[in-house]
Amino acid sequence: MAMYVYGIIDSNDKIDAFVTGLDGVGVYNIPYRDIGALASDLDTPVRDTDEERVLEHETVLEKMIECFTVLPMRFLTVFNEKNNVISMLNEHYNDFREDLDRLHDKTEFGIKVIWPGAVIREKIANAYSKAQVSVPSPDDSPGKSFVKKKFETYKINKEFEEEADRRIAVIDNFFNRNVCEKKLERLKTENMLLNASYLVDNEKQNDFKKAFEEMRAFAGDLKYLFSGPWPPYNFVTKTNTRHDRE
Amino acid sequence: MSKIVETNAIDAFFEETEKLQKALPKKIDANPQNVEAGLAKLVLTLIELIRKLMEKQAMRRVEAGSLSEEEIERIGETLMKLENKMKELKGVFGVKDEELNINLGPLGDLM
Numbered sequence: 001m002a003m004y005v006y007g008i009i010d011s012n013d014k015i016d017a018f019v020t021g022l023d024g025v026g027v028y029n030i031p032y033r034d035i036g037a038l039a040s041d042l043d044t045p046v047r048d049t050d051e052e053r054v055l056e057h058e059t060v061l062e063k064m065i066e067c068f069t070v071l072p073m074r075f076l077t078v079f080n081e082k083n084n085v086i087s088m089l090n091e092h093y094n095d096f097r098e099d100l101d102r103l104h105d106k107t108e109f110g111i112k113v114i115w116p117g118a119v120i121r122e123k124i125a126n127a128y129s130k131a132q133v134s135v136p137s138p139d140d141s142p143g144k145s146f147v148k149k150k151f152e153t154y155k156i157n158k159e160f161e162e163e164a165d166r167r168i169a170v171i172d173n174f175f176n177r178n179v180c181e182k183k184l185e186r187l188k189t190e191n192m193l194l195n196a197s198y199l200v201d202n203e204k205q206n207d208f209k210k211a212f213e214e215m216r217a218f219a220g221d222l223k224y225l226f227s228g229p230w231p232p233y234n235f236v237t238k239t240n241t242r243h244d245r246e
Numbered sequence: 247m248s249k250i251v252e253t254n255a256i257d258a259f260f261e262e263t264e265k266l267q268k269a270l271p272k273k274i275d276a277n278p279q280n281v282e283a284g285l286a287k288l289v290l291t292l293i294e295l296i297r298k299l300m301e302k303q304a305m306r307r308v309e310a311g312s313l314s315e316e317e318i319e320r321i322g323e324t325l326m327k328l329e330n331k332m333k334e335l336k337g338v339f340g341v342k343d344e345e346l347n348i349n350l351g352p353l354g355d356l357m
Contacts, residue, residue, distance in 0.1 A: 062249070114258050143322030144315075147308060150325065154305035192262045209250070216252075223255035230249075 003030075003085055004046065005077045006038040006060045007231070009068040010100040019063050022046065022056050030082060032089035035096055038064060039085060046076055061231040069104045071096060072231045099237050105202045106180055108235060109228030110195075111212070113171060115164075116221055117190035124159045128152060161187070168194050171222075174215040178208040183234050193222070197234040205229065286339040290332070291346045297328050 004022050012031035021027040021040035029036040038060065046053060057075050064070050079085045089096070136148055164187055171194060172184065181199040188195055200208045212226050253259060304321050307313050313321065336342070 112259060114255065114262060141319050141322070143319040143324075143326060145322070146326040147304070147318050147322035150301060150322075151305055151308050154302070154309075189262050189265050191258075192266070212252075216254075219254070223253070223258050225251070225253040225256075225259045227251045228249070 001081070002042040002045070003039045003079045003082060004042045005073050005079060005085060006040075006057060007064065007073050008071040008089070008096045008100070009036050009038055009064060010034070010104065011068050012036050015064075017063070017067075019060055020056075021060050022053055027060055030085050030089070032086055033093060035089065035093070035100065037085050037089055038070075039079075042078060046078060049075060065107065065229070065231050069100050070231050071099050071103070071236045072233050095237060103199070103232050103235060106199050106232060106235075107202060107205070107229035108232045109198045109200055109208060109226070110230065111171075111175070111198070111215075111227075112192065112196070112225040113194040114191050114223040115167065115193040117160075117187075117193070120163060121156065121160050121190070124163070125156050128156055128159070164193055167222075170218075171215060172196070174211045174218075175208065178204045178211055181235055199232060199235045200229070283339060283341075287341050287345060290335060290339065290341055293335075294332060294346045297325075297332060300328070301325055 006021065006027065009029065011029065012034055013029065013036075015027065015029050015038075019027040022042065023040075023044070025040050027038055027040045030039050040060075054075055061070055061072050079088070136145055140148065168184065168186060172182070175196075175198055176182075179198040179200055183197045185195040187193065198208070216224065216226075304313075304325060308318065336346075
Protein backbone atom coordinates (compact mmCIF):
# COMPACT_ATOMS: atom_id res chain seq x y z
CA MET A 1 0.00 0.00 0.00
CA ALA A 2 1.19 3.53 -0.83
CA MET A 3 2.13 5.82 2.01
CA TYR A 4 1.86 9.55 2.34
CA VAL A 5 4.68 11.04 4.44
CA TYR A 6 4.11 14.34 6.29
CA GLY A 7 7.41 14.84 8.02
CA ILE A 8 10.29 13.44 10.04
CA ILE A 9 10.20 13.53 13.84
CA ASP A 10 12.77 13.09 16.62
CA SER A 11 11.09 10.00 18.05
CA ASN A 12 10.77 6.33 17.21
CA ASP A 13 7.77 5.87 19.54
CA LYS A 14 4.18 5.19 18.62
CA ILE A 15 1.98 8.27 18.36
CA ASP A 16 -0.35 8.24 21.36
CA ALA A 17 -3.04 10.63 20.12
CA PHE A 18 -5.25 9.75 17.16
CA VAL A 19 -4.39 12.23 14.43
CA THR A 20 -6.19 12.09 11.11
CA GLY A 21 -4.30 12.69 7.92
CA LEU A 22 -5.26 12.80 4.25
CA ASP A 23 -8.65 11.22 3.45
CA GLY A 24 -9.42 10.98 7.19
CA VAL A 25 -7.16 8.01 7.93
CA GLY A 26 -4.91 7.77 11.00
CA VAL A 27 -1.32 9.00 11.06
CA TYR A 28 1.35 6.71 12.48
CA ASN A 29 5.08 6.75 13.01
CA ILE A 30 7.46 4.59 10.96
CA PRO A 31 10.48 4.26 13.28
CA TYR A 32 14.10 4.17 12.17
CA ARG A 33 16.88 4.27 14.79
CA ASP A 34 15.98 7.24 17.05
CA ILE A 35 13.81 9.11 14.50
CA GLY A 36 10.61 8.38 12.58
CA ALA A 37 8.52 9.29 9.55
CA LEU A 38 4.96 10.50 10.07
CA ALA A 39 2.86 8.63 7.54
CA SER A 40 -0.65 7.54 6.66
CA ASP A 41 -1.94 4.93 4.21
CA LEU A 42 -3.11 6.10 0.86
CA ASP A 43 -5.70 4.25 -1.23
CA THR A 44 -5.90 6.64 -4.14
CA PRO A 45 -2.96 8.47 -5.72
CA VAL A 46 -2.66 12.20 -4.98
CA ARG A 47 -1.48 14.00 -8.05
CA ASP A 48 -2.80 17.53 -7.75
CA THR A 49 -2.45 20.17 -5.09
CA ASP A 50 -5.91 20.95 -3.78
CA GLU A 51 -6.57 23.33 -0.92
CA GLU A 52 -8.34 20.77 1.27
CA ARG A 53 -5.44 18.32 1.15
CA VAL A 54 -2.85 21.02 1.72
CA LEU A 55 -4.77 21.99 4.87
CA GLU A 56 -4.94 18.34 5.99
CA HIS A 57 -1.17 18.05 5.52
CA GLU A 58 -0.63 21.29 7.46
CA THR A 59 -3.01 20.22 10.27
CA VAL A 60 -1.02 17.02 10.88
CA LEU A 61 2.22 18.99 11.15
CA GLU A 62 0.64 21.59 13.46
CA LYS A 63 -0.55 18.89 15.84
CA MET A 64 2.77 17.10 15.77
CA ILE A 65 4.91 20.17 16.57
CA GLU A 66 3.14 20.27 19.94
CA CYS A 67 4.85 16.96 20.86
CA PHE A 68 7.94 16.57 18.64
CA THR A 69 10.55 18.38 16.62
CA VAL A 70 9.22 18.06 13.09
CA LEU A 71 10.92 18.40 9.72
CA PRO A 72 8.04 19.05 7.33
CA MET A 73 8.18 17.11 4.07
CA ARG A 74 7.08 18.65 0.81
CA PHE A 75 3.36 18.31 0.07
CA LEU A 76 2.67 15.21 -2.10
CA THR A 77 5.51 13.08 -0.72
CA VAL A 78 4.29 9.55 -1.47
CA PHE A 79 6.12 6.22 -1.29
CA ASN A 80 5.09 2.90 -2.79
CA GLU A 81 5.64 0.91 0.36
CA LYS A 82 7.03 1.00 3.89
CA ASN A 83 10.43 -0.38 2.87
CA ASN A 84 10.97 2.64 0.61
CA VAL A 85 10.27 4.97 3.53
CA ILE A 86 12.79 3.09 5.67
CA SER A 87 15.38 3.23 2.84
CA MET A 88 14.86 6.98 2.64
CA LEU A 89 15.30 7.35 6.41
CA ASN A 90 18.44 5.23 6.25
CA GLU A 91 19.93 7.15 3.35
CA HIS A 92 19.29 10.62 4.81
CA TYR A 93 19.54 9.77 8.49
CA ASN A 94 22.54 12.02 9.18
CA ASP A 95 20.94 15.04 7.45
CA PHE A 96 17.66 14.50 9.29
CA ARG A 97 19.40 14.03 12.63
CA GLU A 98 21.42 17.21 12.12
CA ASP A 99 18.31 19.23 11.24
CA LEU A 100 16.30 17.77 14.11
CA ASP A 101 19.04 18.82 16.55
CA ARG A 102 19.32 22.28 15.01
CA LEU A 103 15.56 22.87 14.99
CA HIS A 104 14.83 21.32 18.38
CA ASP A 105 12.57 23.58 20.50
CA LYS A 106 12.39 26.16 17.72
CA THR A 107 9.51 27.37 15.58
CA GLU A 108 9.06 29.59 12.60
CA PHE A 109 7.31 32.96 12.44
CA GLY A 110 6.54 34.89 9.29
CA ILE A 111 6.26 38.59 8.66
CA LYS A 112 5.27 40.07 5.35
CA VAL A 113 5.37 43.82 4.83
CA ILE A 114 3.77 45.86 2.05
CA TRP A 115 4.89 49.41 1.36
CA PRO A 116 3.47 51.99 -1.06
CA GLY A 117 5.97 51.06 -3.78
CA ALA A 118 4.41 53.13 -6.58
CA VAL A 119 4.28 56.28 -4.42
CA ILE A 120 7.90 55.88 -3.33
CA ARG A 121 9.07 55.26 -6.89
CA GLU A 122 7.24 58.37 -8.07
CA LYS A 123 8.83 60.48 -5.33
CA ILE A 124 12.28 59.23 -6.31
CA ALA A 125 11.55 59.87 -10.01
CA ASN A 126 10.38 63.43 -9.26
CA ALA A 127 13.46 64.16 -7.17
CA TYR A 128 15.66 62.78 -9.97
CA SER A 129 13.86 64.87 -12.56
CA LYS A 130 14.26 68.04 -10.43
CA ALA A 131 17.95 67.38 -9.92
CA GLN A 132 18.36 67.30 -13.76
CA VAL A 133 21.19 64.78 -13.59
CA SER A 134 20.81 63.47 -17.12
CA VAL A 135 18.90 65.99 -19.25
CA PRO A 136 18.15 64.98 -22.87
CA SER A 137 19.46 67.42 -25.46
CA PRO A 138 18.28 67.81 -29.09
CA ASP A 139 21.92 67.46 -30.15
CA ASP A 140 22.23 63.98 -28.66
CA SER A 141 22.71 61.08 -31.04
CA PRO A 142 20.07 58.28 -30.85
CA GLY A 143 22.61 56.11 -29.00
CA LYS A 144 23.34 58.78 -26.42
CA SER A 145 19.62 59.59 -25.89
CA PHE A 146 19.00 55.89 -25.34
CA VAL A 147 21.75 55.69 -22.71
CA LYS A 148 20.42 58.82 -20.93
CA LYS A 149 16.91 57.34 -20.80
CA LYS A 150 18.20 53.98 -19.52
CA PHE A 151 20.50 55.65 -17.03
CA GLU A 152 17.57 57.54 -15.52
CA THR A 153 15.64 54.28 -15.06
CA TYR A 154 18.76 52.62 -13.62
CA LYS A 155 19.29 55.41 -11.05
CA ILE A 156 15.63 55.43 -10.02
CA ASN A 157 15.63 51.63 -9.60
CA LYS A 158 18.85 51.79 -7.61
CA GLU A 159 17.52 54.46 -5.25
CA PHE A 160 14.25 52.50 -4.92
CA GLU A 161 16.16 49.36 -3.90
CA GLU A 162 18.38 51.28 -1.49
CA GLU A 163 15.31 52.79 0.15
CA ALA A 164 13.83 49.27 0.43
CA ASP A 165 17.05 48.04 2.08
CA ARG A 166 16.99 50.91 4.58
CA ARG A 167 13.39 50.17 5.59
CA ILE A 168 14.01 46.41 5.77
CA ALA A 169 16.99 47.00 8.05
CA VAL A 170 14.77 49.03 10.41
CA ILE A 171 12.06 46.33 10.47
CA ASP A 172 14.57 43.49 10.85
CA ASN A 173 16.19 45.31 13.74
CA PHE A 174 13.02 44.86 15.82
CA PHE A 175 13.22 41.08 15.49
CA ASN A 176 16.90 40.36 15.05
CA ARG A 177 17.87 40.02 18.72
CA ASN A 178 15.27 37.29 19.35
CA VAL A 179 15.97 34.96 16.44
CA CYS A 180 18.28 32.02 15.76
CA GLU A 181 18.11 32.17 11.97
CA LYS A 182 16.31 34.25 9.37
CA LYS A 183 15.47 34.34 5.69
CA LEU A 184 14.60 37.71 4.17
CA GLU A 185 13.17 38.10 0.69
CA ARG A 186 13.18 41.64 -0.65
CA LEU A 187 10.73 43.14 -3.18
CA LYS A 188 9.09 39.97 -4.53
CA THR A 189 6.70 42.48 -6.09
CA GLU A 190 6.96 46.27 -6.29
CA ASN A 191 4.77 46.55 -3.17
CA MET A 192 5.88 43.45 -1.25
CA LEU A 193 8.76 45.10 0.57
CA LEU A 194 9.63 42.13 2.75
CA ASN A 195 8.76 38.48 3.10
CA ALA A 196 10.66 37.30 6.16
CA SER A 197 10.84 33.97 7.96
CA TYR A 198 12.37 33.89 11.43
CA LEU A 199 13.41 30.83 13.38
CA VAL A 200 12.72 31.47 17.04
CA ASP A 201 13.68 29.54 20.14
CA ASN A 202 10.48 28.47 21.94
CA GLU A 203 11.66 30.23 25.08
CA LYS A 204 11.89 33.50 23.17
CA GLN A 205 8.47 33.37 21.52
CA ASN A 206 7.01 35.96 23.88
CA ASP A 207 9.95 38.31 23.34
CA PHE A 208 9.54 37.86 19.62
CA LYS A 209 5.86 38.74 19.83
CA LYS A 210 6.69 41.81 21.92
CA ALA A 211 9.10 42.84 19.18
CA PHE A 212 6.22 42.55 16.72
CA GLU A 213 4.06 44.81 18.95
CA GLU A 214 6.87 47.39 18.89
CA MET A 215 7.16 47.12 15.14
CA ARG A 216 3.41 47.47 14.75
CA ALA A 217 3.43 50.72 16.71
CA PHE A 218 6.10 52.04 14.37
CA ALA A 219 4.47 50.73 11.16
CA GLY A 220 3.10 54.05 9.81
CA ASP A 221 2.22 53.56 6.14
CA LEU A 222 3.40 49.94 6.18
CA LYS A 223 0.96 47.03 5.97
CA TYR A 224 1.98 43.92 7.80
CA LEU A 225 0.98 40.27 8.11
CA PHE A 226 2.43 38.49 11.10
CA SER A 227 1.89 34.75 11.56
CA GLY A 228 3.15 31.82 13.59
CA PRO A 229 4.26 29.67 15.16
CA TRP A 230 4.67 27.41 12.11
CA PRO A 231 6.58 24.18 11.54
CA PRO A 232 10.04 25.29 10.34
CA TYR A 233 9.24 25.01 6.62
CA ASN A 234 11.87 27.51 5.54
CA PHE A 235 14.70 26.20 7.69
CA VAL A 236 14.83 22.52 6.79
CA THR A 237 17.89 21.67 4.74
CA LYS A 238 16.73 20.67 1.30
CA THR A 239 17.20 16.91 0.90
CA ASN A 240 16.42 15.21 -2.38
CA THR A 241 14.26 12.22 -1.48
CA ARG A 242 12.46 12.32 -4.82
CA HIS A 243 14.19 9.31 -6.39
CA ASP A 244 12.80 7.05 -3.67
CA ARG A 245 9.28 8.08 -4.25
CA GLU A 246 6.44 6.59 -6.21
CA MET B 247 1.30 28.10 21.86
CA SER B 248 -1.69 28.83 19.63
CA LYS B 249 -1.30 30.22 16.15
CA ILE B 250 -1.42 33.97 15.66
CA VAL B 251 -2.25 35.67 12.38
CA GLU B 252 -2.37 39.44 12.60
CA THR B 253 -2.65 41.94 9.80
CA ASN B 254 -3.84 45.47 9.19
CA ALA B 255 -4.61 44.88 5.50
CA ILE B 256 -5.69 41.37 4.56
CA ASP B 257 -7.00 42.40 1.11
CA ALA B 258 -3.68 43.99 0.16
CA PHE B 259 -1.86 40.73 0.97
CA PHE B 260 -4.33 38.66 -1.08
CA GLU B 261 -3.78 41.05 -3.97
CA GLU B 262 0.03 40.83 -3.80
CA THR B 263 -0.07 37.03 -3.44
CA GLU B 264 -2.30 36.82 -6.51
CA LYS B 265 0.16 38.95 -8.45
CA LEU B 266 2.96 36.56 -7.51
CA GLN B 267 0.95 33.50 -8.48
CA LYS B 268 -0.06 34.98 -11.81
CA ALA B 269 3.56 35.71 -12.65
CA LEU B 270 4.38 32.00 -12.70
CA PRO B 271 2.31 29.28 -14.39
CA LYS B 272 0.96 26.54 -12.08
CA LYS B 273 1.92 23.85 -14.56
CA ILE B 274 4.15 23.61 -17.59
CA ASP B 275 1.82 23.43 -20.54
CA ALA B 276 3.95 21.22 -22.78
CA ASN B 277 2.62 19.19 -25.68
CA PRO B 278 3.80 18.34 -29.21
CA GLN B 279 1.83 21.27 -30.63
CA ASN B 280 3.41 23.98 -28.50
CA VAL B 281 6.93 22.63 -28.07
CA GLU B 282 8.39 25.23 -30.46
CA ALA B 283 6.72 28.10 -28.61
CA GLY B 284 8.02 26.72 -25.29
CA LEU B 285 11.54 26.46 -26.63
CA ALA B 286 11.37 29.95 -28.12
CA LYS B 287 10.22 31.31 -24.76
CA LEU B 288 13.11 29.64 -22.98
CA VAL B 289 15.68 30.93 -25.48
CA LEU B 290 14.20 34.44 -25.41
CA THR B 291 14.27 34.40 -21.60
CA LEU B 292 17.98 33.63 -21.64
CA ILE B 293 18.69 36.28 -24.28
CA GLU B 294 16.67 38.81 -22.28
CA LEU B 295 18.62 37.96 -19.14
CA ILE B 296 21.94 38.49 -20.93
CA ARG B 297 20.65 41.70 -22.52
CA LYS B 298 19.59 43.09 -19.14
CA LEU B 299 22.91 42.15 -17.56
CA MET B 300 24.76 43.93 -20.39
CA GLU B 301 22.54 46.97 -19.94
CA LYS B 302 23.10 47.05 -16.19
CA GLN B 303 26.84 46.69 -16.58
CA ALA B 304 26.86 49.54 -19.10
CA MET B 305 24.88 51.76 -16.70
CA ARG B 306 27.35 50.99 -13.91
CA ARG B 307 30.18 52.10 -16.15
CA VAL B 308 28.31 55.29 -17.11
CA GLU B 309 27.74 55.96 -13.41
CA ALA B 310 31.41 55.38 -12.63
CA GLY B 311 32.36 57.82 -15.43
CA SER B 312 34.67 55.29 -17.03
CA LEU B 313 33.27 55.66 -20.57
CA SER B 314 34.22 58.26 -23.17
CA GLU B 315 31.52 60.10 -25.17
CA GLU B 316 32.29 57.90 -28.16
CA GLU B 317 31.98 54.72 -26.12
CA ILE B 318 28.65 55.88 -24.65
CA GLU B 319 27.33 56.50 -28.15
CA ARG B 320 28.51 53.12 -29.40
CA ILE B 321 27.12 51.23 -26.39
CA GLY B 322 23.84 53.18 -26.62
CA GLU B 323 23.39 52.24 -30.24
CA THR B 324 24.21 48.58 -29.57
CA LEU B 325 21.79 48.37 -26.64
CA MET B 326 19.08 50.14 -28.62
CA LYS B 327 19.42 47.71 -31.54
CA LEU B 328 19.37 44.75 -29.14
CA GLU B 329 16.21 46.03 -27.48
CA ASN B 330 14.50 46.56 -30.84
CA LYS B 331 15.51 43.09 -32.02
CA MET B 332 14.10 41.55 -28.84
CA LYS B 333 10.81 43.41 -29.36
CA GLU B 334 10.69 42.01 -32.89
CA LEU B 335 11.41 38.43 -31.74
CA LYS B 336 8.82 38.65 -28.96
CA GLY B 337 6.28 39.73 -31.56
CA VAL B 338 7.21 36.87 -33.90
CA PHE B 339 6.80 34.23 -31.19
CA GLY B 340 3.88 35.95 -29.45
CA VAL B 341 5.71 36.15 -26.10
CA LYS B 342 4.83 38.88 -23.60
CA ASP B 343 7.38 40.61 -21.34
CA GLU B 344 5.93 39.11 -18.17
CA GLU B 345 6.33 35.60 -19.61
CA LEU B 346 10.11 35.97 -19.88
CA ASN B 347 10.90 34.60 -16.45
CA ILE B 348 11.81 31.30 -14.85
CA ASN B 349 11.50 30.30 -11.23
CA LEU B 350 14.76 28.77 -10.02
CA GLY B 351 13.34 27.37 -6.79
CA PRO B 352 15.49 28.35 -3.80
CA LEU B 353 17.43 30.81 -5.97
CA GLY B 354 14.25 32.78 -6.70
CA ASP B 355 13.13 34.18 -10.03
CA LEU B 356 15.54 34.54 -12.92
CA MET B 357 14.45 38.14 -13.50
